[in-house]
Amino acid sequence: MATLADLEAAIDTLLDHPLGLGWYQLVRRVEDKAYEAYIFGLCLRAARELGATVVLRGIAGPPLPFIFRGAPGQIHSSSKNFGFAEFSLNGRRFELHADVEFRGTSTVTHELDVAVIRGEDADRCRLEPDDPPARSLVAGWECKFYVGNLSKMLGRAFVGLIDDMGSNVRLTGLCSNATHPQLLTYFSPQSRPRARFELTPLQSSNEDVFVNELKGALKDVAQS
């Protein structure tokens, strides 16, 4: 029969583990960004699985190290050598960015946590500083790390954001390690972003769905 002492020992073992509170308190401040980096990595995998050579670059030179933005910013930023990835498919060049701001069709800017952009538009916006226009966006995701159920507000806000990104965008979605039953319903109409919930390495089939979906969208754009 399990006693309270057993339970106490179990929680202490968990908290005192090398990946327990000590580790978490170090990484807590980047937990959202770590999730974005994870989704960014799944996008790298999708491009690689399509046979593309994926190259990591920095906006101001070789990405040594590769730096993810800590907050939304401009594609032409001069504060740090932020990283992005570049690849070509069928002669079309694409770039993968994190936390870059886009100019919506309303001219209001919007941040996308992870986004695939047409390469020529990205180049132009770095050379002649500007926010990439909505039409440059191929795919974009909001990425949310949650310890509990997602908030419905996130879904409503993301639908509004994507509505301002025009009709060129092929694939959009809200990715999270968590879920929300009502948000699944909210995102179910075909015209809405996809709900990519419980997207974590613990659910490899969900990773496969995400990667295959992006591969399909990239193939469509590369062949169009």
Add this chain to the structure above:
Amino acid sequence: MPDNEYTPAEALDLIMGRLRQRDPQLAGRIQAVIDGGKDIQERVQGRRADRPRYYRRTVRMTDADALQALVDSLRAVFVEQPLFVNSALMNSRFTAIGLPVQRQLFPSATTSNETSLAYEHVGEDKEVEIELQTETQISQEDEQTMALKQVDEGLIQGQLDNLQRLRHLVTFDA
């Protein structure tokens, strides 16, 4: 199901108390998850005697529900977080670093802004960092960036085992 000497309420009190003592911020986040309640489908008798009607309602979690939500939350921070880091680093291994072509003779590719790049370091670990001191931030962080470090798979498995043990201890017969 384990035969426990304690009730779900006692288990919840003990674990949340320990968390509050050790990390009040994490405890607060988990308490908010628990306090958010859960959606249920309520069944009532419809107008037609043979057809019940269902409606959605948000209700308080039971102590047993709260314990499961708590363990799920702990899994997110202690297991999923290191897995995100490892996955990001693993996927970056298969990429190349684009370096100015002067650094080596070949292979190379030319990008549309006419910068000739050599592809190097394919299959090697990449240094990946996350910005802490952001562009617009006035307050000063201790460091500009934080490096993502590969986490030992054995340690992650150890935490999964610890979580499984905890979940077992807080699972009660209905």
